[in-house]
Amino acid sequence: MDFDFALGKDPNSEFHQSDEFQDIKGMMHSRLVDRIEDLGTDFINWTPAMVKRFVAQEVEGFTSTNRMPLNASDIQCIVKDLTDELIGLGPLEGLMADESVADILINGYKEVFIERNGLLQKSKIRFIDNKHLMRIVQRIIAPLGRRVDEGSPMVDARLPNGGRINIIIPPVALNGPVVSIRKFRNKALEASDLLAYGTMTDEMLDFLSKAVAARSNIVISGGTGSGKTSFLNMLAQFIPEGERIITIEDAAELQLLHEHVVRLETRPAGLEDVAEVTARDLLRNSLRMRPDRIIVGEVRSGEAVEMLQAMNTGHDGSMSTIHTNSPRECLHRLEMLLHFGGWQGSELNLRRQIAGAIDLIVHLARLPNGKRRVISVSEITGVQDEVISMQEFYRFEPNLVNGQDGWVTTHCQPVSPKLKRVWDSAKARYEAARERI
Ligand SMILES: Nc1ncnc2c1ncn2[C@@H]1O[C@H](COP(=O)(O)OP(=O)(O)OP(=O)(O)O)[C@@H](O)[C@H]1O
Ligand SMILES: [Mg+2]
Structure with missing residues (x-):
């Protein structure tokens, strides 16, 4: 048995x-x-x-x-x-081996939550005590050259198989050791998977994939775990072969299938005087590496300054994700990050910089039923009355028809010539689709 x-x-x-x-x-x-x-x-x-x-x-x-x-x-x-x-990994052994488990979240030795099919559920697994949990944690991170103790109670690391682990322990964590593991998918989600999951429509994919090929600058926004990195990875596959792609990430998650990819990963300040290498350092360096496209896994700090400059000055076709709750908030957050990064110009110029740099914002959300959806695809059209203006091409609406969720395709026409060409190239198809709604 x-x-x-x-x-x-x-x-x-x-x-x-x-x-x-x-x-x-x-x-x-x-x-x-x-x-x-x-x-x-x-x-x-x-x-x-x-x-x-x-x-x-x-x-x-x-x-x-x-x-x-x-x-x-x-x-x-x-x-x-x-x-x-x-x-092995004690009680975690089975969960790590179980392909259907995406995330493992441990809040002290008695509480282990897992995410399966997009839904978070409490698992029956537990550890003997917090000491037991800590032993397993140390066993996971020791081969990565990392250590967690009261003196440095937080660790974020990449697992050898590509997954991510974050650990935070007392005294700063009050529940006991808190461990968050995002497991690595052996195979990244592809466009066909996202269509099958109902994350977007064929029409959106057609538009977005052509926008990528046409070198649009795209920011993918959304809350935590909304599928931003997976979406970025899927879209980046539409970069034409032959271009030199540089990826910059805190924990290397992207899996691009192109032949010519240079992968860079930040490094936290570590033990024995190991100097920190930030995303900003990597971005500055990457600009000297003759990139065709720069992909920043997530923009979360001062690197926003260089990223937008790069997007504005010849490295168009760059992409990133950002953690926000709406497309409009994405702009506020970028403004904040630019200030944080030491922006010297006026407020108006800062907004012009953002509006000039970004072509499209794709906003994702994880719905209460665990499904990830594209909530909005918007174009940044410029700055009017000192406010960044944007227009929405697609919008997801709950209870659209007969209680069914669905997407509204608006009647907006792209303003940017680059997007207009993309849009026009498949116009007939879109028009036909629009009439159906
Ligand atoms: N469209 C999708 N449909 C179903 N599952 C998805 C979808 N996109 C991502 N996932 C799964 O959801 C989890 C989180 O995905 P991902 O890392 O892309 O999210 P994220 O928004 O980048 O998260 P974070 O906020 O941690 O950066 C992963 O397990 C991934 O496989
Ligand atoms: Mg991510």
Whole structure:
């Protein structure tokens, strides 16, 4: 019998989650650790099968000597968990291996949430105590050359398989160690996936992909986890082959299929006087690398200044994402980031810089049912009365027809000659689609 403990399908799972059961497991764990210490270096050379056999013998011996009221499935559960513990990631082992789990969010040892199919749910998994959780965390980040302790209680790192991990521990985290893991998808979402998920329509994809090929500067905005990076990755595939693309990211997530891609990743200030390398440093450097396109994974700080300058001065066709709740807020946030980056000119020039740099804002949202949708595709048309003006081509509306969600295609015509060419090239198709609504 092999229970799926990670998914909590074990019929005894109530008991297996109980404090009593965790105490028994904790006791056996310390006993195992003592036994391994006695064995010394020998243990290191053991294969996983040997470790499993050893754990099984120890657990069975211990439970029968101490006449513990445990049945075969309890013992099997303990053996599996303790084996994972000794050779892998403990309770996280199953979740890391489960392809359908996208995010793992741990708020202290007793609370583990997972995201599956866009929905966040509480998992039955738990750790023995916060010390146990910390041991697993240290095991994950040690090979990455990172350390987390009271002195430096926050770590953000990329996992060897491309996923991301963020750790924040007491005293700054009040729930105990808080761990957020975004798992890596073996295969990035493609345009066909996003169409199938209903994230956008064919028509939008047609327009946006042509806008990318025509070197429009595009910002993808949206809240946390709304699918910005995935959307950027999907759109960037429409950059024509043969162009030199430079990507700049805090944690390298983009997976471009082009032949000519240079990938740069920022570096936090680290141990032993390792100097910080910011996105701004990388962006400045990338401008000297003869890029055709610059893709900034997420603009979140002073690099906004160089990014907009690049977009305005010959590196058009650049793209980025930004964390905001609406397209209009995206502009406010850019203004704020430019000030933060030391913008010296007037407020009006700052707005002109933004309006001149960005052609399109694609805004995404994750709806309460977990689905990601393009909420708006807007063109930045200029500055009027000192305010940046924009017009919307597509807008998502809940309850559009008979209670069904859908997109409204407005009657706006692009103002920028570049977008107008793109729009006109497929005009007949769009007009036909517009009439349907
Ligand atoms: N259109 C989509 N439909 C379904 N799932 C999606 C979609 N886009 C992204 N996802 C999934 O949602 C999760 C978050 O995606 P992504 O990293 O692209 O979001 P993000 O907005 O960039 O997040 P963050 O705010 O952390 O930067 C991933 O697991 C991804 O596979
Ligand atoms: Mg992202």
